[in-house]
Amino acid sequence: MEEIPVNKTNTNGYTFMFAIIMVVVVASVLAFTATTLQPIQNENVRQEKMQNILATVGIETERSEAEGLYDKCITETVALKEDGSVDEKADAFTVDLARELKKPGNEQVYPLYIANIDGAKYYIIPLRGKGLWDAIWGYVSLKDDVNTIKGAVFDHKGETPGLGAEITQTWFRERFADEKIFDGSGNLIGVSVVKGNVGPSNKEDNKVDAISGATITGNGVSDMISERLQHYLPYFKKQKDIKVAIQ
Template sequence: MEEKSVNKTNSNGYTFMFAIILVVVVAAVLAFTATSLQPTQKENVRQEKMQSILATIGIETDRAGAQKLYDQYITEEVALNKDGSVAEDVDAFSVDLAKELKKPVEKQVFPLYVADVEGKKYYIVPLRGNGLWNAIFGYISLKDDVNTVKGATFDHLGETPGLGAEITKDWFKKSFEEEKIFDDNGNLVGVSVVKGDIDPSNKDDNKVDAISGATITGDGVSNMISERLKHYLPYFEKQKGFKVATR
């Protein structure tokens, strides 16, 4: 009897059943853990989004302090239709640009954040485009003239470290500060990332210096800035007493 019991325990069927039970238990534990952490993960993403928005207007904070400073400096959140009207019953903060960009432009909504820092007004526009390997995204803030860049922040899903991934570095982001988005004829051109002899002190040339070896990522940054900003012109032009900057 004892020998039969040992043989049963060492059989393939027993091993297979044990493996199935182990897989089920591990899967259940992982599923429970993922479900339990989901609210925390969502909150972290929400706070990081606030950090990025605030960074464009020169307000730096950690995740823990993001909500308080966001409430202090962001005075308005609006989602816009293509004609510049405000989309009713749309939570601008919850708009997912990745999903919006898959829609026809006429059906997209365009989130906009308005900030007030020591009496100065800023408009913050979310950005999203394509880099070399995957999506690139960020935010750009404009001063009250809707022409001068206050600040910008960028991130990516898969650009090459040391090359395209440099868009996240402070030196690159700071190069956009005080740049103009309209050319001398009043046309919206955004800010282009270009190779060549770029004078960083010239803030009227609509250009910043490119990242060495990251031409495609730089082009992606240029394209997403001009493509996203153009959708906000109807809104700015509709503002009472507001003049869209031209030169």
């Protein structure tokens, strides 16, 4: 009886070998692509960071133009220690707040960006906190009285579209302009995102209107503003040109 030849491509061994080869090829292509694109991605992140910092002082720009404007407007960057002294070894721009927040307060580094625009001085402070689902972050700039907000930008990792994710919208950010972070007694209390705020035009009440249906995200914004700003008080108290009464 004639023996029927076996088609090796139908065997389990052939299938497994083919799968292994495809996994290796695809993984190699992905690894090569990721390695090639990483410098471009890092540069985009760096420029976007400059965009966000500039946006807090009213400068909206394309990402490709951000670095030139940043170098022109940001006159000083400092990395601060908990006592308000400057950490000469740290680069403020490269500080990763996500990592810093995992450290004890006395080991953290606090970046500060100082802008000078048309003779006006602004202090820009990075923010990071917790929203409903994941991290939220942003920047807030203070006028030279270190009490009045010039502007703010916010972003998030995973807030709900149409609800918490609205913190990125211009109309929400604009609510913070000219709000005060100190109360009438000079205590730093930040700005609270409050549902049903009855005085949205009152810039002395330390409150802005909340986003409907996004209470937890709004609370996260309130908490990260007050928590982050507190760490900069020691530095501000040492500055002789601060006008506001700081307790």
